[in-house]
Amino acid sequence: xxxxxxxxxxxxxxxxxxxxxxxxxxxxxxxxxxxxxxxxxxxxxxxxxxxxxxxxxxxxxxxxxxxxxxxxxxxxxxxxxxxxxxxxxxxxxxxxxxxxxxxxxxxxxxxxxxxxxxxxxxxxxxxxxxxxxxxxxxxxxxxxxxxxxxxxxxxxxxxxxxxxxxxxxxxxxxxxxxxxxxxxxxxxxxxxxxxxxxxxxxxxxxxxxxxxxxxxxxxxxxxxxxxxxxxxxxxxxxxxxxxxxxxxxxxxxxxxxxxxxxxxxxxxxxxxxxxxxxxxxxxxxxxxxxxxxxxxxxxxxxxxxxxxxxxxxxxxxxxxxxxxxxxxxxx
Amino acid sequence: xxxxxxxxxxxxxxxxxxxxxxxxxxxxxxxxxxxxxxxxxxxxxxxxxxxxxxxxxxxxxxxxxxxxxxxxxxxxxxxxxxxxxxxxxxxxxxxxxxxxxxxxxxxxxxxxxxxxxxxxxxxxxxxxxxxxxxxxxxxxxxxxxxxxxxxxxxxxxxxxxxxxxxxxxxxxxxxxxxxxxxxxxxxxxxxxxxxxxxxxxxxxxxxxxxxxxxxxxxxxxxxxxxxxxxxxxxxxxxxxxxxxxxxxxxxxxxxxxxxxxxxxxxxxxxxxxxxxxxxxxxxxxxxxxxxxxxxxxxxxxxxxxxxxxxxxxxxxxxxxxxxxxxxxxxxxxxxxxxxxx
Numbered sequence: 001x002x003x004x005x006x007x008x009x010x011x012x013x014x015x016x017x018x019x020x021x022x023x024x025x026x027x028x029x030x031x032x033x034x035x036x037x038x039x040x041x042x043x044x045x046x047x048x049x050x051x052x053x054x055x056x057x058x059x060x061x062x063x064x065x066x067x068x069x070x071x072x073x074x075x076x077x078x079x080x081x082x083x084x085x086x087x088x089x090x091x092x093x094x095x096x097x098x099x100x101x102x103x104x105x106x107x108x109x110x111x112x113x114x115x116x117x118x119x120x121x122x123x124x125x126x127x128x129x130x131x132x133x134x135x136x137x138x139x140x141x142x143x144x145x146x147x148x149x150x151x152x153x154x155x156x157x158x159x160x161x162x163x164x165x166x167x168x169x170x171x172x173x174x175x176x177x178x179x180x181x182x183x184x185x186x187x188x189x190x191x192x193x194x195x196x197x198x199x200x201x202x203x204x205x206x207x208x209x210x211x212x213x214x215x216x217x218x219x220x221x222x223x224x225x226x227x228x229x230x231x232x233x234x235x236x237x238x239x240x241x242x243x244x245x246x247x248x249x250x251x252x253x254x255x256x257x258x259x260x261x262x263x264x265x266x267x268x269x270x271x272x273x274x275x276x277x278x279x280x281x282x283x284x285x286x287x288x289x290x291x292x293x294x295x296x297x298x299x300x301x302x303x304x305x306x307x308x309x310x311x312x313x314x315x316x317x318x319x320x321x322x323x324x325x326x327x328x329x330x331x
Numbered sequence: 332x333x334x335x336x337x338x339x340x341x342x343x344x345x346x347x348x349x350x351x352x353x354x355x356x357x358x359x360x361x362x363x364x365x366x367x368x369x370x371x372x373x374x375x376x377x378x379x380x381x382x383x384x385x386x387x388x389x390x391x392x393x394x395x396x397x398x399x400x401x402x403x404x405x406x407x408x409x410x411x412x413x414x415x416x417x418x419x420x421x422x423x424x425x426x427x428x429x430x431x432x433x434x435x436x437x438x439x440x441x442x443x444x445x446x447x448x449x450x451x452x453x454x455x456x457x458x459x460x461x462x463x464x465x466x467x468x469x470x471x472x473x474x475x476x477x478x479x480x481x482x483x484x485x486x487x488x489x490x491x492x493x494x495x496x497x498x499x500x501x502x503x504x505x506x507x508x509x510x511x512x513x514x515x516x517x518x519x520x521x522x523x524x525x526x527x528x529x530x531x532x533x534x535x536x537x538x539x540x541x542x543x544x545x546x547x548x549x550x551x552x553x554x555x556x557x558x559x560x561x562x563x564x565x566x567x568x569x570x571x572x573x574x575x576x577x578x579x580x581x582x583x584x585x586x587x588x589x590x591x592x593x594x595x596x597x598x599x600x601x602x603x604x605x606x607x608x609x610x611x612x613x614x615x616x617x618x619x620x621x622x623x624x625x626x627x628x629x630x631x632x633x634x635x636x637x638x639x640x641x642x643x644x645x646x647x648x649x650x651x652x653x654x655x656x657x658x659x660x661x662x663x664x665x666x667x668x669x670x671x672x
Binding site: 039040197 | 613
């Protein structure tokens with residue numbers, strides 16, 4: 001699975017501009033799928049026929065990551081940006097960025113800005129241009145940029161990278177698709193767009209699929225770091241089964257089923273309650289007349305910064321748990 | 332078209348009370364539309380058969396509602412306490428004339444004269460909950476004779492031409508959009524096209540949610556007002572857009588990331604027709620596109636906006652040339668029919 005994680009974290013895929021990553025995933029998924037389509041918003045829907053076609057299971061992992069969009073080019077060639085999604089302006093600044101067309105730059109803030117005033121409207125990108133005209137040859141308003149990919153192995157099979165949120169979820173979905181010997185239900189692995197600006201892509205995808213059961217794959221905050229309090233999830237303690245986040249209260253049948261499967265297959269797991277932030281779980285639960293929805297979360301430290309950090313054993317546990325669900329279904 | 336805008340701007344139709352503007356529009360289109368209907372929540376949808384079908388379901392949309400006020404309490408003195416319908420900066424409210432309800436009662440939003448203000452009240456804008464409308468009545472009984480709790484009010488109609496080709500009025504957001512669509516419906520069109528005049532945009536794009544679900548368009552183009560920041564004290568990087576620089580096209584705003592291929596298509600059509608356009612450079616605001624994009628299995632969306640100064644006040648200011656260019660661009664798009672967009 002590490003091969004997928006490396007490939008996915010390296011691809012460009014800022015909210016609203018997910019085409020490049022979509023092609024990478026499509027290529028990887030093609031030989032395992034019974035059908036692949038892209039919908040009007042750009043969600044990639046990978047279909048796998050089940051033993052029992054009476055029920056539908058939808059799996060969702062989002063392709064987009066937080067980033068920046070160009071709003072204005074100053075006369076002296078500096079590029080003003082606005083945030084795409086809930087980005088931490090302090091942790092992103094003084095970092096290199098890459099635009100959708102490959103142009104590199106550095107993200108910095110107005111000189112003299114007090115730390116508490118560092119917001120997206122104080123940020124600008126220096127691409128080395130000497131004038132607006134020169135910058136305009138490479139960059140135009142509406143172009144997007146993301147932090148330059150980083151992928152670094154740490155001790156204990158732990159890794160740090162930008163955009164593990166949610167490339168790691170995409171990798172878990174694809175790894176599980178590769179490993180599943182069969183699927184109990186007609187299963188739709190959906191790689192969604194625009195999650196970071198309000199779960200927009202998953203709304204239309206779940207409307208077209210109308211699943212009976214749904215599971216999202218996304219990162220969750222690991223609280224085992226200095227300064228965090230009352231946050232039960234830890235790195236290395238297994239797949240996190242979501243109870244709730246700010247957007248959803250997970251269906252009890254899914255929480256119970258994931259717990260039972262983890263116990264049965266001796267997969268390490270822990271329960272998760274995220275007190276800030278939402279996931280695609282909510283859109284799937286509310287699609288049409290509604291469905292049973294839950295989420296398998298990958299414990300992650302330093303979310304929405306350039307150094308999101310995970311433990312590979314947790315990632316494998318998430319993939320095994322998902323495979324158990326797709327193979328064995330709800331009963 | 333400007334005469335039509337003036338007539339539409341005079342309607343008293345805040346969100347949830349769009350009857351008056353809708354009747355005006357129906358009167359204008361009924362002899363030109365192939366068919367039209369009004370749905371349960373007041374949206375007017377119009378179908379215009381073209382010379383041929385393009386295979387695509389194209390929807391052009393504008394909202395009928397405007398921001399306004401709702402009367403929530405009548406005091407013993409006969410003053411009307413109110414709340415806002417839609418987003419209004421309370422600093423633009425005090426001292427304004429308003430028109431209330433079906434009886435078109437004129438009122439003034441009260442503000443304490445500077446002579447009576449205590450030192451700590453000077454320069455402070457009181458919250459909406461402390462403002463009231465004075466309709467000149469002597470007490471609660473006489474006020475209740477012409478106004479009821481739940482009645483709506485809007486800024487008093489005040490359409491004027493001024494300056495170098497500018498117009499100002501309340502509710503140009505989005506009556507100009509309605510007028511552009513009506514102009515198109517009156518013409519012979521090359522391709523089948525749907526038009527929607529929706530309700531309740533200003534309180535959360537509620538009407539468009541239903542129209543999107545019902546019509547299931549392939550492409551929706553929204554005609555809107557967007558805030559022009561070419562005003563005193565604003566740095567150029569915060570202008571968003573400027574008057575007299577043509578239709579505003581958007582990559583993204585607070586509610587939507589727009590379809591990139593569709594945006595490029597619109598730019599191409601504008602360039603081929605020598606229509607000057609501008610790109611919005613502030614990521615803020617939202618419009619019915621967000622509702623259309625997420626309805627059903629999803630819709631490809633674009634917005635074409637009129638640069639508008641002092642939006643959501645009693646004096647929206649727009650340039651006539653910008654409105655003409657928007658009509659030209661809309662017309663050029665329908666000529667091409669979004670083939671291969």
